[in-house]
Amino acid sequence: MATTIHDVAREAAVSIATVSRVLAGNYPVAEKTRARVLAAVEALDYAANPNARRLRGADAGPIAVLLGSITGPSFAALAQGVESEARARGRVCLIGATGGDADREIELVELMRRQHASAVIVPGGFWRDDAHHDRIARLAKLLAEDGTPLVLCGNRSLRVNADDAIAIRYENERGAARIAGRVAAAGHRRVLLLPGDTRGSTAEERLRGFAEAFAGVDGAELIVRETSFDREPARDMLHAVLDELSQGGRPPFSAVLSGTDQMASGVLAALRERGLACPADVSVTGYDDVPAARDLNPALTTVRVPYEEMGALAVQQALDGAPSAPTVLPVEVVERESVGAASR
Template sequence: MLEDITRPSFAHMAQGVEREAARLGHLCLVCSTDGNPKQELGFIEMMRAQRAAAVILVGGAADTPEYRERTRKIADSLASAGSRLVLCGRPPLGPDAPVTAIEYDNEGGAHALVAHVLTQGHRRVLFLGGPPDHTTAQGRVRGYLDAHRARGLEPDPELLLHGDFTRDCGYRLMRRALAQRLEFTAVVAATDLVAAGALTALHEAGLDVPGDVSLAGYDDIPFARDLHPALTTVHVPYQELGRLAVRSALDRSAGDAATHLLLGTHVVVRDSVAHVGP
């Protein structure tokens, strides 16, 4: 179950789930919720009634007390029916919840990416982030801030912009930053899609990447290597996340105990970040 099946990162996780489920002899039903909690709950109730072996929720969320209470009730309800709730790319609920949480090092990936940009001499780094209440966006912002502070730097708050994870948002935020004449030599985008929109806006403004402005993304979706220039980004093992979600959900050797697994990320250096300064 995912928010938007058209987002490449979600699609790759769903593909990993579907392929691993098929390999293990299970049928996989993919549901898109459009971010609607009521629609999500309706799908979950349908799957519970169908006695699904597992329900896998893909992608981040707004981590509020209401969300945690609702998700805990869902987990308990599924467990009572012999099913398993898996949070894939969402934070765990706690040690006593009958939930499997499969995460990737979201914050660490952002930290490593921004550290790479800073190592190239950049000190004014514009960050094009996602929704401020979204767990995935929050982790990437923390990585951005911590990478600066680890080097004794305090980023300018004006260089931290919020939007969503789409290409159009990247385009709009980049045009806004240029219109406001914000000073920056590099841009780090919350996703590769956001970076693609920013790249178009920079090109339309007559700016060369990376000659005038360096640019980096996050996710390492396939088209990142086909942009011009090829995009420096963070690789997230989305398909492996999906496969591991299935394997972990079907392995009930731990009973109803909470399970938390974390996969690594790494920076993929391509051509879009240039060295500046002496």
């Protein structure tokens, strides 16, 4: 059987990621470690392996990015970053869409492995599904043995085989806590939280950040409802909450914290349909800072996530080598016009 990168890693007593960095030759590795890896490569005749040649760039396969949705603005921004960086490096970018289906994600990762992609980039959060996680971890190991980095963009991490994937994250929970803190500082105490579907890690972390900001606030009353990250489900949910909890025509909350800007767009639409004004009657926030956020009426206060930069960085780290620890990108609260002082 042909020698694999796993064999080299075992022989040198290092991780597969370290072998990849040494063979790529463009990321700093301790000299003693580098010498040990090269000795293992020579002893096992790994230089003759086609996977090693691909690691050195002789076989420039496509860069694959697997999106939850092609039309989702945050996914589109990340894909733009991937495509721009791939183009600058003379690589073809392949885009696939999972449609939010965990099984489809596995199918696409396996397909990209068969297509000999140079890198497979998977953005978004994890499903709360141990079996799915284990399947992704196994694929990360197989891809690493082939010399193909798996790059997890967003709030994902592997419990096992963690060294076989590159992780690029952003301050998801912190961003949620910061924007919720701004709402609390404006005097809002009865707040509707629409974090998304917390079966996924992204929404679960945003809910945790929202709740954290109000944990020590006297008189805080939080209403939590879950739905998808999309506009229409959020619009429908807002109507349902108003129908269920409104008293005397007054909304049962003075602010809504939305898990995405798309959800906030649906919330604003529902408020208008109920004759309520933002922010005079109800303040609204989003998350992501997609281009349309500034054009909503009113312009949306939200959290800016550097999705395009994340996509470009995913390509850079896949092709040039990645640090041993996950990269964590900062987020920023963008204050516009959709949050006002709570009415007394």
